[in-house]
Amino acid sequence: MKKRISAIILICFALQVSCSAFAAGKLRVEQENFYNIETWSNYGYAFAKVSNVGNKPIKINAGILEVFDSEDENITSTDYMYSYASYLQPNEYTYVDMHEEIPAEKKEDVSDYLLTITGKSDSDYISKRLPVSDLHYEPNVQKGYYTYNYMYATVTNNTEDTIFGLTVLLVLLDEDDNILYMDDVDLSDSTGIMPGNQMQFKLDVNSYFIDYFSKHNIDPTHVDAIAYVNISQ
Numbered sequence: 001m002k003k004r005i006s007a008i009i010l011i012c013f014a015l016q017v018s019c020s021a022f023a024a025g026k027l028r029v030e031q032e033n034f035y036n037i038e039t040w041s042n043y044g045y046a047f048a049k050v051s052n053v054g055n056k057p058i059k060i061n062a063g064i065l066e067v068f069d070s071e072d073e074n075i076t077s078t079d080y081m082y083s084y085a086s087y088l089q090p091n092e093y094t095y096v097d098m099h100e101e102i103p104a105e106k107k108e109d110v111s112d113y114l115l116t117i118t119g120k121s122d123s124d125y126i127s128k129r130l131p132v133s134d135l136h137y138e139p140n141v142q143k144g145y146y147t148y149n150y151m152y153a154t155v156t157n158n159t160e161d162t163i164f165g166l167t168v169l170l171v172l173l174d175e176d177d178n179i180l181y182m183d184d185v186d187l188s189d190s191t192g193i194m195p196g197n198q199m200q201f202k203l204d205v206n207s208y209f210i211d212y213f214s215k216h217n218i219d220p221t222h223v224d225a226i227a228y229v230n231i232s233q
Contacts, residue, residue, distance in 0.1 A: 024054050024055070024056050024058070024121065025052050025054040025055075025056045025057055025058025025088065025090070025119060025121060026052065026053050026054030026058065026119075027050055027051070027052060027053070027058060027060070027088075027117060027119040028050070028051050028053045029048050029049070029050055029115075029117065030049040030050065030051050030093060031048070031049045031177060031178065031179060032046065032047060032048040032049070032115060032179070033046070033047050033048075033178050033179045033180070034046045034047075034113045034115075035047075035209075035212060036102065036107070036110045037208050037209060037212055038107070038208065038211075038212075039208045041101055041102075041104070042101065042102040042104070042107040043099050043100065043101055043102060044065070044067045044076070044099060044100055044102050044110060044113065045097070045098075045099040046065050046096075046097075046098045046099065046113060046115045047095065047096070047097055047171075047179035047180075047181075047182060048095065048096045048115060048117065048179070049093055049094075049095055049179060050088075050093060050094055050095070050096055050117060051088075051091070051092070051093040052088035052089065052090055052091065052092055052093070053090075053091075054090060055090050056090065056121065057087060057088065057089055057090070057121070057122065057123050057126070058087075058088055058119045058120065058121060058122070059086050059087050059088070059119060059120055059121075059122035059125075060081075060083045060086040060088065060094065060096065060117065060118075060119055061118045061119050061120040061122075062079065062081065062117075062118045063079065063081035063083070063096060063098055063115065063116060063117045063118065064077060064078070064079050064098075064114075064115075064116045065077060065078050065079075065098040065099070065100060065113065065114075065115055065116075066113060066114045066115075066116075067100065067102065067110060067112075067113050068110075068111055068112040068113065068114070069106055069109040069110065069111055069112075070109050070111040072111075072112065075102060075103060075106045075109075075110065076100050076101065076102060076103065076106075077100065078098060078099070078100035080098070080100075081096060081097075081098050081117075082096065082097040082098070083095075083096045083097075084096075084167065084169040084184060084226055084228070085127035085129060085167075085169070085226050085228040086127060086230075087122065087125050087126050087127040087230065088127070089126070092127075092129075094127075094169075094226060095169060095171055095179065095182055095226070096117060097182055098115065123233060124232060124233055125230045125231060125232055125233060126230070126231055126233060127228045127229075127230055127231075128163075128228060128229050128230070128231045129226065129227060129228045130155050130156060130157060130158065130159075130163065130166070130193075130227040130228070130229075131155070131156045131158055131227075132153050132154065132155055132156075132168075132225040132226070132227050133153075133154050133156065134152060134153065134154040134200070135152065135153050135222065135223040135224065135225055136151075136152050136222070136223060137149070137150070137151055137152075137172060137220055137221065137222060137223050138150045138152065139220070148204045149204060149205040149210055149220075150202045150203065150204055150205075151170040151171075151172055151183075151202065151203050151204075151205065151223045151225075152170075152200065152201070152202045152223065153168060153170055153200070153201050153202075153223065153225035153227070154198055154199070154200045154201075155168060155193065155198065155199050155200075155201065155225075155227040156196075156197075156198045157193040157194065157195055157196060157197055157198075158196075159195060160195050161195060162192040162193065162194050162195065163192055163193045163229055164187070164188075164189050164190070164191065164192040164229070165186070165187060165188065165189045165191075165229050166186070166187045166193060166227060166228070166229050167184055167185070167186050167187075167227070167228055167229065168184060168185050168186075168201045168225060168226070168227045169182060169183075169184040169225060169226045169227075170182065170183055170184070170185075170201065170203050170223055170224075170225050171223065171224040171225065171226075172205060172220050172223060173220070173221065173222050173223065173224060174218060174219055174220060174221055175219070175221045175222075180209070180213065180218065180220055181205050181206065181209045181220075183203045183205075183206075184203075185201055185203060201225075205220075
């Protein structure tokens with residue numbers, strides 16, 4: 001499959017002055033992958049790792065995923081984006097997931113895509129991150145008649161406060177750090193991790209993705225994770 005260059009657009013509101021004249025956050029896509037996954041229907045999934053390479057905070061604001069056929073015609077598009085720990089400090093990174101259904105008559109003719117992500121300056125919130133450890137992937141876990149493929153992460157509350165409403169994103173990678181799959185779990189506002197305590201999380205990789213990996217000789221090897229809660233400043 002061809003691969004279009006990702007478009008990263010940083011919106012700068014400045015009157016007759018170049019953005020580069022100011023200290024600002026700046027987004028950069030570090031890595032991205034696209035998959036045409038056959039489920040009960042067909043979906044195009046775009047995953048991306050995005051970093052703030054500027055020197056000020058920035059928020060991941062919006063995105064567009066466009067999918068094209070072999071004639072370079074637009075098959076489908078979406079502006080619905082799943083972003084995690086969206087308030088990036090300088091040198092922080094996070095992940096983005098965008099997906100959309102592929103029309104049945106075009107499922108064999110997906111040839112190209114374009115992923116566009118926009119950011120904006122925003123210091124009203126920070127994505128407070130907690131340390132993660134014991135990241136690993138455990139495939140082919142047999143439980144009765146079913147087989148599971150688990151991603152694991154352990155989160156430590158290294159603060160002096162109980163952390164409520166935590167979100168944990170787990171990302172499955174291959175040996176070259178290509179993004180293969182991601183999923184998240186949220187703790188409710190009534191569930192907290194006490195200071196100094198740990199909590200382990202595990203998520204099962206969707207079987208449709210496992211089938212895709214097997215068909216295309218893709219070998220998942222390890223896991224990345226981000227554990228965070230958005231806090232107002």
